[in-house]
Amino acid sequence: MSSLSSSISRFIRELLAPPGDVCLTCGSRTKLVREWPGICRRCAGAIPWIFRPRCAHCGRAIGCPDCLRPDARLRSFVMNRSAVRYNEMMREWLAQYKYRGHERYAALIVKMLSHAFVRMQHEISSLQRQPSLSRTDQLWRPDLVTYVPVSSARLAERGFNQAQVFAEGLGRLHGLTVADLLVRSRHTEKQSFKTRLERIQSMRSAFEFSARGFHICENSSRVIPPSDAVPGTMRILIIDDIYTTGGTLNACATVIRQGVRRETGMDPEIYSLTWARS
Amino acid sequence: MRVAVYAIGHEGKWRIRRSLDLRVDVLWWGQRFCATPGSARMVLLSAATALSSAVRLEQRFEPRTEMSGWDPRKWGLWFRERMEEEAGRGMNGDAALGGQALFGGSGEVLHSGTGVWMWDFRQAMPEQVLRLLERPAGPGQAAGALAELGGMSDALVERVSGRSLLAAEVDALLQEMAPGLAGAWHSAAQLASLQGRLALDAGLADAGPRRGGGLLRMGRPRLPRCRRCGSEATGRTPCAACGRADCAYCEACLALGRSRACSLLLRSAARDPAVRAAAGPSTAAVRGRWGLSAAQGDAACAALGFLAEPPRRGSAAPGGRADRPLAPARHARFLLWAVTGAGKTEMIFPLLGAILERGGRVLVATPRRDVVLELAPRLAKAFPDTRIVTLYGGSDERWREGDLTLATTHQLMRFYQAFDLVVIDELDAFPYHNDPMLAYAAEHACKPDGKFVYLSATPPRPLQKEAARGRLPHAKVPVRFHGHPLPVPKRIALKSIEQCLRQPMLLKRLSSHLSLSLERGAQIFLFVSRIRHIDPLVAILRRMLGGVCIEGTSSEDPFRAEKVTRFRRREIRLLVTTTILERGVTVPRSDVFIADADSSLFDEASLVQMAGRAGRSAEDPAGRVVFASPQWTISQKRAVNQIKSMNRIARKNGYL
Known part of the structure; x- marks a missing residue:
C-alpha cells in the first residue's frame, strides 16, 4: 500500500514539477535548447565558436606562428577547420566524453562538428568559385571521410574511438561515405604529455594505409572516381577531435596520399576537420 | 571486456562459469576432480564472450539431465542458441556473438562447436587443453602452479579486502600499493574467485524482477542497475571492449570511473564479523576523558550503549557475499540529533574510540571536502596511534588502508x-539529501552487522517521525556547548523581495530592524532565496543604511571565501547571501535575517540551519533571528517549534 501511495504521489509531483531537464554539461535543471542536444541556453551561448579563422591554413582563431614556419609549406593537407576554440569549458566537455566516457556528449559534439562542416563547405566553395567552372551553385563536398585511428589497446580500454564516432555521425548527417583508410601501426604514448617536437617525431610511422578499407569503400560507394570535379582530384576529409600542432593530421594525410597514389595513381587533396583548435 | 565461458559438470550437476584466465580454471578443476571418484567434465563454450552476456548466461542457466550425454558439438549448438537469443533480446545482430578465440590469436571463431572442447577428468587432457597450458601439467605440477598463484591471490585479496573496485581502479591501486602484482592480477583474481574469496561481477547488474512500484511503473522498461552506486543505467552504446552494440553504462557515478555492463567489478567483503563497543563506561568517565559538556556526555553515552548492543540480526551470518548485491541488509542505526553549535564533532570522538579500541574499522563520511580537511588534524590529535586516511576527490591517499577513514560521501x-x-555527518545536507545513490553506497560500505550513526541538527522529516515513534534509537543534544538557549525566530511581515525591489520604500520595515542590530554591534547575515536578488538588494540597502559596509555573495561569486573572511573580521557588517552559507559558518556576535522566509526554497531544515548562525559564541549567546515574509508557512512554524522544543527539553533536563 505504501509503495502504491508513494508512486502515486511521485507521479503527481512529476506532473507538477517545473518543466525542464538536467543540462548535460552544467547539470542545472532548466529548459534545454532545441538546436543542441542536451544542453541549456547558457551553455549553448558559451560555446567558443570559430566563425572567422585568422589562419587560413590551420583554421586557428588567433594568429598562428606554426603556419609561418618554413616547414609548414611541406604539409600534406590543404587546410584544417575546427568548430571551436579549445578553452577550459571545451576541455572539460572533451574530458567528460573521452576520458570519463560520458557518451551522451557524442550527439552534441557531432552536431557541432556538422555545423562547422557546413561552414567549411561554404568557405571552400566561395574560394573555388571561378567563372571558368560550371558548378556555380553546388557546394564543395569531400568524396570520402575518414578518421584518425587509435591503437587497439586504447580502443579496448575506452570502448570507442571518438574520431570514428564523429566521422560516422557526420557521414550520417550529410550522406558522406566513411572509410577506414588508416590503421595505427604503433601504440604511441598519450599526446598530452609531450612537447611539440616530440609529438611530431612520434607521429611519423605511427600510421599505415589500409588498402583493404580503401577498396571496400571503393566497391560500395558511388563517388569514386569523382566525375564532376576537376579531373583526377579526389578529396578526402580527415576527422579528429582536436588539432594541436597538426602533427597527427599531417602524418595521416601523408600516409593517405601515398597510399591512394599507390592504389589509384591519383594524388588526392586532403582536408581536415576537427572539433577543437587549441 | 570479454571472458571465457565454460560448463562444469560433476555427478550430473552442471553449472556455467566464466573465467578471466582459463588456465587457472583448468588447473583448479583438474586438481579437484582428477583424484576424486565420480564422473566430472569441463566443456569450454567460448574463449571470449562479452562479460555481460556471460553473466546473463550463468544466471539464467537451467541444468538439464541429458546434458551429461552431450558431445562438444551439442554443447556448441546449445551455446550458440543462447547467444542468439541474447543478441535478439538486445535488438542487434551478430555483435553479441563476439567470440574471438584465445588460442594463438588466429581469430578463430567458436561457431557451432568448432573450438569447443570437452575434458572428461577421468581421461587424459585433450590436445586443446595441453596447448592452452603450453606444457604438460601432471597432478604435481598443477598443484605447484596453483600454490604459486595462491600466494599472489592472497596478496591481492588482502589489498582489495573491503573494497568495491573497477578493473581500472584495481590497476591503479596495485600500481601504488603492490607494484609486483600490477598488470598480472587477472589470474590471481580468478583463483581468488574460485576460492570464493572475491566476487568478480559486471559493473552493471541485470534488471531484477519487478518489485513494488505498482501500476504507474508498469510501462517502464526494466533497466540494468549499477552495482557500485545503485542507479539505473540509461545509456547504451556500442563498445569496442566487449563487441556488443548495446553495452550499457552508468552515468551517475562516472566521476569515479565508468561502470559498464562489460566492465569488471571486484568486490571483497571483509571477513571478520563487526566488533562491538565495550559496555558500561560511566558518563562521568566519558565526559572527563573527552572533555564534554553534560548534554554532550549524556548523548555520547546513549550512543555508546547502542554501539555495545548485539546486532539485531545476530553476528552469526558474517557472509553477506555478493549473492544479493542489490538488496543490502538494513543496518542498526542511531541518530544523534544535536542542535546547531552543540559541538557534534567532539561527541563522535568517544564513539570512534570505542570501536577503534576493539580493533574495528571506522568511517566518518561528510558531505563537504573542507570539513574533511578541517576534521583530519583534529582526529589525528585525538587518535595519535591510529592509521587515519582522508579521502576526497584528488586525495593522494586514495588507496591507503586505515583504521579510521575520513571521506567525502562519493568516496x-x-x-x-x-x-x-559508519558515522554520517550532516545527513540532511547536500549531496546526501535526496540522493539514493549515496545512501546505497553508504549501506554497502558498512559490514552487514555493522552500525550506522547519523549526525544532524535538522534530520529529515521521515527520520524525525521514526524517532518520535520510538522506531529509531536516538539521543538529542538540545543545548549549545555554552549552555544558553537557542535564539527563537521572530516574525516580521514584509512584502516579497521581488516587490520590495520595485518599491524600495517597502524595505523600511526591514531596514529599521537591521539598524537595530547594527547599533547593538552585531554582524548581520541576510539570507535571500534568489541569487538575482542579491545585487539590487545590496544597492538599495547601501543607500538606506549609508556608511555601513554591505556586500553580497553567492555560489557564483569567485570572491566568496574572501568576503566571508572579511565578514568574520568585521570589515563587512552586513552580508547578503543565499543558502550556501547556511551551514558550517561560525561568526561571533551575529544576527540572522531571512527575507522571503516563506519561499519554497527554504524548508524547515534550512530555516533551522540559518537561524543556527545566530548566537553561537559564549560572549553573545542571544543573537536575534528574524523571519521576514508576507505569509506564515508550515516550514516556518515547524522550524520555530523545533527550536522551542529543543529549548524546552534543555530546560527540563537542567542543561541551561
Missing part, C-alpha cells in the same frame, strides 16, 4: 562491507 562507493561503524 564510499569504493568500499564494500568494510566498516564496523
Whole structure:
C-alpha cells in the first residue's frame, strides 16, 4: 500500500514539477535548447565558436606562428577547420566524453562538428568559385571521410574511438561515405604529455594505409572516381577531435596520399576537420 | 571486456562459469576432480564472450539431465542458441556473438562447436587443453602452479579486502600499493574467485524482477542497475571492449570511473564479523576523558550503549557475499540529533574510540571536502596511534588502508562491507539529501552487522517521525556547548523581495530592524532565496543604511571565501547571501535575517540551519533571528517549534 501511495504521489509531483531537464554539461535543471542536444541556453551561448579563422591554413582563431614556419609549406593537407576554440569549458566537455566516457556528449559534439562542416563547405566553395567552372551553385563536398585511428589497446580500454564516432555521425548527417583508410601501426604514448617536437617525431610511422578499407569503400560507394570535379582530384576529409600542432593530421594525410597514389595513381587533396583548435 | 565461458559438470550437476584466465580454471578443476571418484567434465563454450552476456548466461542457466550425454558439438549448438537469443533480446545482430578465440590469436571463431572442447577428468587432457597450458601439467605440477598463484591471490585479496573496485581502479591501486602484482592480477583474481574469496561481477547488474512500484511503473522498461552506486543505467552504446552494440553504462557515478555492463567489478567483503563497543563506561568517565559538556556526555553515552548492543540480526551470518548485491541488509542505526553549535564533532570522538579500541574499522563520511580537511588534524590529535586516511576527490591517499577513514560521501562507493561503524555527518545536507545513490553506497560500505550513526541538527522529516515513534534509537543534544538557549525566530511581515525591489520604500520595515542590530554591534547575515536578488538588494540597502559596509555573495561569486573572511573580521557588517552559507559558518556576535522566509526554497531544515548562525559564541549567546515574509508557512512554524522544543527539553533536563 505504501509503495502504491508513494508512486502515486511521485507521479503527481512529476506532473507538477517545473518543466525542464538536467543540462548535460552544467547539470542545472532548466529548459534545454532545441538546436543542441542536451544542453541549456547558457551553455549553448558559451560555446567558443570559430566563425572567422585568422589562419587560413590551420583554421586557428588567433594568429598562428606554426603556419609561418618554413616547414609548414611541406604539409600534406590543404587546410584544417575546427568548430571551436579549445578553452577550459571545451576541455572539460572533451574530458567528460573521452576520458570519463560520458557518451551522451557524442550527439552534441557531432552536431557541432556538422555545423562547422557546413561552414567549411561554404568557405571552400566561395574560394573555388571561378567563372571558368560550371558548378556555380553546388557546394564543395569531400568524396570520402575518414578518421584518425587509435591503437587497439586504447580502443579496448575506452570502448570507442571518438574520431570514428564523429566521422560516422557526420557521414550520417550529410550522406558522406566513411572509410577506414588508416590503421595505427604503433601504440604511441598519450599526446598530452609531450612537447611539440616530440609529438611530431612520434607521429611519423605511427600510421599505415589500409588498402583493404580503401577498396571496400571503393566497391560500395558511388563517388569514386569523382566525375564532376576537376579531373583526377579526389578529396578526402580527415576527422579528429582536436588539432594541436597538426602533427597527427599531417602524418595521416601523408600516409593517405601515398597510399591512394599507390592504389589509384591519383594524388588526392586532403582536408581536415576537427572539433577543437587549441 | 570479454571472458571465457565454460560448463562444469560433476555427478550430473552442471553449472556455467566464466573465467578471466582459463588456465587457472583448468588447473583448479583438474586438481579437484582428477583424484576424486565420480564422473566430472569441463566443456569450454567460448574463449571470449562479452562479460555481460556471460553473466546473463550463468544466471539464467537451467541444468538439464541429458546434458551429461552431450558431445562438444551439442554443447556448441546449445551455446550458440543462447547467444542468439541474447543478441535478439538486445535488438542487434551478430555483435553479441563476439567470440574471438584465445588460442594463438588466429581469430578463430567458436561457431557451432568448432573450438569447443570437452575434458572428461577421468581421461587424459585433450590436445586443446595441453596447448592452452603450453606444457604438460601432471597432478604435481598443477598443484605447484596453483600454490604459486595462491600466494599472489592472497596478496591481492588482502589489498582489495573491503573494497568495491573497477578493473581500472584495481590497476591503479596495485600500481601504488603492490607494484609486483600490477598488470598480472587477472589470474590471481580468478583463483581468488574460485576460492570464493572475491566476487568478480559486471559493473552493471541485470534488471531484477519487478518489485513494488505498482501500476504507474508498469510501462517502464526494466533497466540494468549499477552495482557500485545503485542507479539505473540509461545509456547504451556500442563498445569496442566487449563487441556488443548495446553495452550499457552508468552515468551517475562516472566521476569515479565508468561502470559498464562489460566492465569488471571486484568486490571483497571483509571477513571478520563487526566488533562491538565495550559496555558500561560511566558518563562521568566519558565526559572527563573527552572533555564534554553534560548534554554532550549524556548523548555520547546513549550512543555508546547502542554501539555495545548485539546486532539485531545476530553476528552469526558474517557472509553477506555478493549473492544479493542489490538488496543490502538494513543496518542498526542511531541518530544523534544535536542542535546547531552543540559541538557534534567532539561527541563522535568517544564513539570512534570505542570501536577503534576493539580493533574495528571506522568511517566518518561528510558531505563537504573542507570539513574533511578541517576534521583530519583534529582526529589525528585525538587518535595519535591510529592509521587515519582522508579521502576526497584528488586525495593522494586514495588507496591507503586505515583504521579510521575520513571521506567525502562519493568516496564510499569504493568500499564494500568494510566498516564496523559508519558515522554520517550532516545527513540532511547536500549531496546526501535526496540522493539514493549515496545512501546505497553508504549501506554497502558498512559490514552487514555493522552500525550506522547519523549526525544532524535538522534530520529529515521521515527520520524525525521514526524517532518520535520510538522506531529509531536516538539521543538529542538540545543545548549549545555554552549552555544558553537557542535564539527563537521572530516574525516580521514584509512584502516579497521581488516587490520590495520595485518599491524600495517597502524595505523600511526591514531596514529599521537591521539598524537595530547594527547599533547593538552585531554582524548581520541576510539570507535571500534568489541569487538575482542579491545585487539590487545590496544597492538599495547601501543607500538606506549609508556608511555601513554591505556586500553580497553567492555560489557564483569567485570572491566568496574572501568576503566571508572579511565578514568574520568585521570589515563587512552586513552580508547578503543565499543558502550556501547556511551551514558550517561560525561568526561571533551575529544576527540572522531571512527575507522571503516563506519561499519554497527554504524548508524547515534550512530555516533551522540559518537561524543556527545566530548566537553561537559564549560572549553573545542571544543573537536575534528574524523571519521576514508576507505569509506564515508550515516550514516556518515547524522550524520555530523545533527550536522551542529543543529549548524546552534543555530546560527540563537542567542543561541551561
